[in-house]
Amino acid sequence: MTIAAEAASDLYAPIAPGLAASETVLGELMRDVSESVTDLFKTVNLYGGKRLRPALVHLFGGLVGQPTHEHAALGAIVEALHLSSLLHDDVLDGADTRRRLPTLNALHGNEIPILIGDLLYARAFSLTLTLSTQDASRELAEASVAICRGEIEQSFLRFRPDLDDAAYFRVIGDKTAALYGASCSLGAIYAGADPQTVEAVRSFGVSLGMAFQIIDDCLDVVGDEGLVGKSLGTDLETGKMTLPTLRLSRRLAGEDKRRFLVLLQQPLEGSRREALRAAFDLDPIVAECQTEANAHVANCQAILERFEDGPEKRSLVRLCGFVLSRGY
Amino acid sequence: MTIAAEAASDLYAPIAPGLAASETVLGELMRDVSESVTDLFKTVNLYGGKRLRPALVHLFGGLVGQPTHEHAALGAIVEALHLSSLLHDDVLDGADTRRRLPTLNALHGNEIPILIGDLLYARAFSLTLTLSTQDASRELAEASVAICRGEIEQSFLRFRPDLDDAAYFRVIGDKTAALYGASCSLGAIYAGADPQTVEAVRSFGVSLGMAFQIIDDCLDVVGDEGLVGKSLGTDLETGKMTLPTLRLSRRLAGEDKRRFLVLLQQPLEGSRREALRAAFDLDPIVAECQTEANAHVANCQAILERFEDGPEKRSLVRLCGFVLSRGY
Numbered sequence: 079m080t081i082a083a084e085a086a087s088d089l090y091a092p093i094a095p096g097l098a099a100s101e102t103v104l105g106e107l108m109r110d111v112s113e114s115v116t117d118l119f120k121t122v123n124l125y126g127g128k129r130l131r132p133a134l135v136h137l138f139g140g141l142v143g144q145p146t147h148e149h150a151a152l153g154a155i156v157e158a159l160h161l162s163s164l165l166h167d168d169v170l171d172g173a174d175t176r177r178r179l180p181t182l183n184a185l186h187g188n189e190i191p192i193l194i195g196d197l198l199y200a201r202a203f204s205l206t207l208t209l210s211t212q213d214a215s216r217e218l219a220e221a222s223v224a225i226c227r228g229e230i231e232q233s234f235l236r237f238r239p240d241l242d243d244a245a246y247f248r249v250i251g252d253k254t255a256a257l258y259g260a261s262c263s264l265g266a267i268y269a270g271a272d273p274q275t276v277e278a279v280r281s282f283g284v285s286l287g288m289a290f291q292i293i294d295d296c297l298d299v300v301g302d303e304g305l306v307g308k309s310l311g312t313d314l315e316t317g318k319m320t321l322p323t324l325r326l327s328r329r330l331a332g333e334d335k336r337r338f339l340v341l342l343q344q345p346l347e348g349s350r351r352e353a354l355r356a357a358f359d360l361d362p363i364v365a366e367c368q369t370e371a372n373a374h375v376a377n378c379q380a381i382l383e384r385f386e387d388g389p390e391k392r393s394l395v396r397l398c399g400f401v402l403s404r405g406y
Numbered sequence: 407m408t409i410a411a412e413a414a415s416d417l418y419a420p421i422a423p424g425l426a427a428s429e430t431v432l433g434e435l436m437r438d439v440s441e442s443v444t445d446l447f448k449t450v451n452l453y454g455g456k457r458l459r460p461a462l463v464h465l466f467g468g469l470v471g472q473p474t475h476e477h478a479a480l481g482a483i484v485e486a487l488h489l490s491s492l493l494h495d496d497v498l499d500g501a502d503t504r505r506r507l508p509t510l511n512a513l514h515g516n517e518i519p520i521l522i523g524d525l526l527y528a529r530a531f532s533l534t535l536t537l538s539t540q541d542a543s544r545e546l547a548e549a550s551v552a553i554c555r556g557e558i559e560q561s562f563l564r565f566r567p568d569l570d571d572a573a574y575f576r577v578i579g580d581k582t583a584a585l586y587g588a589s590c591s592l593g594a595i596y597a598g599a600d601p602q603t604v605e606a607v608r609s610f611g612v613s614l615g616m617a618f619q620i621i622d623d624c625l626d627v628v629g630d631e632g633l634v635g636k637s638l639g640t641d642l643e644t645g646k647m648t649l650p651t652l653r654l655s656r657r658l659a660g661e662d663k664r665r666f667l668v669l670l671q672q673p674l675e676g677s678r679r680e681a682l683r684a685a686f687d688l689d690p691i692v693a694e695c696q697t698e699a700n701a702h703v704a705n706c707q708a709i710l711e712r713f714e715d716g717p718e719k720r721s722l723v724r725l726c727g728f729v730l731s732r733g734y
Contacts (some may be wrong), residue, residue, distance in 0.1 A: 115555070170517045189561050191497045192520060196494065196527075197554035204530060204547035213534055215543065219532035225527035227443070233517050234442055320689055388521065 080257040089396050090129075092389035093136035098326050100153030107158055107201050118182070118194050122161055125176045127307075130290075131156040131261040133397070138265030138279050140390040148209055148268045149250075156261045158202035162213045163257075165195035170229070171312045178307040180276045186187060213267050221260040225306055228252025236317035236345050239327040246321055247288070250295075255287030263288075282394075290401050295320035296367050298352060300360055311351030314342070321367045326358060368402070375402055415516045418457075419725050420717035421464035424473050428481030435486055435529050446510070447520050450489055453504045455635075458618075459484040459589040461725070466593030468608050470720040476537055476596045484589045486530035487546060491553055491585075493523035498557070499640045506635040518550045541595050549588040556580025564645035565671050567655040574649055575616070578623075583615030590614075610722075617702040618729050619639055623648035624695050627679060639679030641669070649695045654686060662686075695732070703730055 090097055101204075108119035139145035154298050167173070168181040169188045182191035198352030199222075206215040228355065231247045235241055262283030263276050271279065297306050298313045306337050323342070330338050341353055354360070375398045385391050418425055436447035460481030467473035495501070497516045503509065510519035527550075534543040560577045565568055587660040590611030591604050599607065625634050626641040628652050641648050651670070658666050670682055682688070703726045710726075713719050 110555075112555070112559065115558060121569035166520055188516065190558070191556045192494055192498065193554055193561065196552060197558065199524075199527075200547055200554060204544075204551065207540055207543050207547060207728060212540075215535050216532075219535060221530055222528035223525060223532065226521055226528060227438075227440070230518070230521045230525065231440065233521065334581065 079292065083294065089393050089400065090133055092393055093133060093145075096139070097129060097132055099147075100136070100157070103150050103154035103205075104157055107154055107205060108198070111349065112205055115194070115197070119198070120188060121179075121182060122194060122198070124179055125181075125216055126161050127163055127177055129157060130397075131160055131257060134258065134261040134283060134286075135265040137390045137394055137397075138262045139269040141385055141388070142266045142271040142275055142279070143269030143395065145265075145269060149265065151205055151209060152214060152268060153262050155170070155202045155205055155214065155218065156257065156264070158198050159222065160257060162195045162198040162202065164335050165198070166192040167229075170233075171248040171309075171316055173309040173312050175307070175309045181298035194304070210345040211267075214264055215362065217260045217264055217267075221256045224252040224256035228254070228256075232318060235319055238319055239325055239339060239342060241319045243321070243324065246319065246324055247373060250288060250291040251284065254291040255284040258290070259283035278381050278384065282378050285374040288400060289371040289378075292321055292367055292371040292374070293401065293404065296364050299354065300364055311349055314350040314354065317342070321370065322360065322363050325366050326342030326360070326363050329359075329363070371402055417721050417728065418461055420669045420721055421468060424464035424467070424477055424589065425457060425460055425481065427478035428464070428485070431478050431482035431533075432485055435533060436526070442527070443522070446518060447526070449507075449510060449513070450493065450522060450526070452493055452623055453459065453509075454485055454489050455505050457485060459488055459585060462499040462586065462611060462614075463593040464591040465718045465722055465725075466590045469595040469713055469716070470594045470599040470603055470607070471597035473593075473597055477593065479533055480542060480592050480596060483530045483542065483546065484592070485531055486526050486586065487550065488585060490526040490530065491614075493519040494524070495557075498561075499637075499644055501637040501640050503635070503637045510686055518647060537596075542592055545588045545592055545595075549584045552580040552584035556582070556584075563647055566582060566647055567667060567670060569647045569651070569652055571652065574647065574652055578616060578619040579612065582619040583612040586615030586618070587611035606709050606712065610706050611703040614726065614729060617699040617706075620649055620695055620699040620702070621729065621732065624650050624692050627651070627682065628692055639677055641656065642678040645670070649698065650691050653694050654688070654691050657691070658686075666699065697720060699730055
C-alpha cells in the first residue's frame with residue numbers, strides 16, 4: 079500500500095504525479111546497501127498510510143504557484159520525518175499494532191526501531207541539504223525540535239487529570255501540528271510564495287494538525303480498532319492526558335470523579351479503555367471535542383477563501399472535511 | 407565537571423579559550439524554556455567527559471590555520487551529537503552508570519533519554535544551519551548516518567562469535583570513527599584548509615577513533631569499573647562482539663571453545679564478565695588488541711609528520727599516546 083489506497087485517493091487526483099514522484103524519492107531514501115536494513119525500511123514504509131503531509135506539500139505548491147522537482151523531495155522528506163517519529167512513538171507507547179501490522183518494536187524489540195528511526199531522520203535531513211535553499215533544513219529542524227519538546231512535555235504531564243486545556247493544546251501543537259504547518263509552508267515557499275502567504279498557509283497546516291490530533295485522541299477512546307488499524311487505548315494505558323479525558327475529568331464530581339481517577343491511575347486488570355467506556359457516557363465528551371476540532375477546521379476554511387478556485391483548493395476543502403469525519 | 411578536569415587538561419592548554427567558548431555554546435544549546443528540560447540537559451552534560459571531539463575541532467583549526475568563532479559552534483555541535491548518541495546507546499545497552507553517575511534511563515526509564523537525545527540532535531543540527539557554509543551540516547548528516555548504520559549492523563551481529571575482523575572494523579568505523587573523522591575535518595575546513603589536507607586530517611580522526619574504540623572494547627572486558635566510571639561488561643551482557651571476544655573465540659578449541667560459547671550465549675547467574683575473566687587468560691588477547699590500536703595510532707602519527715611543529719601538533723602527538731594508555 080502506498081499513497082491512499084483508500085477514500086483519499088480521488089482527493090489526491092490533482093497531485094497524483096507529484097505524489098508518485100515523492101514515493102520514488104522516498105523509496106530511494108529507504109533503500110540501503112544492507113539488504114536487512116532495506117527490508118526493515120520496507121516494513122516501516124507500510125506504517126505510512128494516508129500520506130497527508132506529502133499531499134499538503136504538493137497541494138500548496140500547486141495552489142500558490144507551480145510545483146517544482148523540489149516538491150518531490152520535500153514530500154518524501156516530511157513523510158520520512160513522520161515515519162521516523164512513529165517508530166520512536168511506538169517504542170515509547172509500547173504499541174503492538176500500526177496500520178493493522180505488528181509494530182517494529184513488537185517484531186524486533188526496542189533497539190531496531192530506535193536506530194532505524196534515527197537513521198531515517200538523518201537520511202531525510204541529509205536530503206534537505208541538496209535543495210536549492212536552506213528553507214527546508216531550517217523549517218524541518220525547527221519542526222523536529224517542536225516534536226521532541228511536545229513529546230517530552232506530554233511525558234511530564236502523564237497521569238495529570240488536573241491539566242488545563244492550554245497545556246494539552248501546547249503539547250499537540252508541538253508534537254503534531256508543527257510538522258503539518260511546515261509541510262504546508264514548505265510547499266508554498268518552494269513554489270515561490272511571498273512571506274505573508276507562507277505564514278497564512280502555515281496557519282492552515284497548524285490548524286489542520288490540531289484538528290487531526292483532537293480526532294485521533296477521541297478515536298483512542300471511542301474508535302473501532304478494526305477500522306483505525308492501530309493499537310487503541312494506548313493513551314489511557316500510558317497515562318497520556320488527552321482532550322476527551324481532560325474534559326471528562328472536569329465534568330465529573332464526587333463518587334464518579336473518584337471512580338474515574340482510580341480507573342485512570344491505578345493498575346487495572348484488563349483494558350482501561352473498555353472499563354472507561356463501560357463506566358461513563360462518553361458521547362457528550364466526544365461531541366465537545368468535535369466542536370473544538372471544528373473550530374480549527376473553520377480557521378483552515380477561512381484561510382482557503384483567500385485563494386482562487388482550482389483543483390488544489392477543492393481538494394484542500396475536502397481534506398478539511400475528511401479530517402473531521404475519518405473513522406481511521 | 408566540564409572539560410577535562412583530569413589528566414587531559416594541560417594537553418588542551420593551547421586551545422583552552424576555544425574549548426571554553428564551545429562550552430558556552432553547548433550551555434546555550436542545552437538550555438530550554440522548560441526548566442525541567444534544562445535540568446535534564448544539565449544531567450546529560452555531566453555524562454560528557456574528555457571533550458575529545460571538540461578538542462579535535464580546535465586542535466586542527468589551529469594546526470592548519472586560524473580558528474574562527476565558527477570553531478566554537480562546531481565544538482559544541484560535535485559534542486552534542488556525541489551526547490545524543492550516548493543517551494540512545496545507554497537505552498539500547500540497558501546501562502546503569504555513565505561517568506560514575508546513574509544514566510538517564512536508570513533515573514527516568516527509556517522514554518526521557520530517547521526524547522532528550524532526539525531533541526539534542528535536532529538542536530545541534532539546527533545550529534549547523536547558522537554557519538557560513540553547509541560543510542558542517544553535510545559532514546555531520548553523513549556522520550550521523552554512519553553512526554546509525556554501525557549501531558544497526560552491530561545489533562544484527564550480536565552473539566556471533568564466528569564474525570571476522572572486517573565486520574568488526576566496519577562497525578566501529580561507522581559507529582565511532584566517523585564522528586572523530588568529521589570533528590577533525592571540520593576543524594580544518596573552517597580554518598580554510600585545502601581538500602587534500604582535509605582528507606589527511608579526516609584520516610587522522612578515523613584512525614584515532616578506531617584506536618579509541620578498540621581500547622574501549624578491551625576496557626569493557628578487563629577495565630576497572632571504578633577507574634573507567636561506567637558500567638563495564640555490557641558488551642558481553644548484550645552479546646556485542648568486540649575485538650577481544652572475537653580474538654579469544656578464534657584462539658580457543660575443543661572443550662575451551664565450548665565453555666566460551668556457553669558463557670557467551672547462555673543465560674548466566676551473575677556477571678558474564680567476571681566469569682570470562684576467571685575462566686580464560688585474557689592478557690595475550692588484550693596485548694593483540696593493543697597491537698591493532700597501535701597500528702591505527704601509527705597512522706595518526708605519520709599524518710602529523712606533514713605538519714610543522716607547534717603547540718597544537720604537540721598536543722595531538724600526546725593525545726595519540728593518551729588514547730592508547732588511558733585507563734578510563
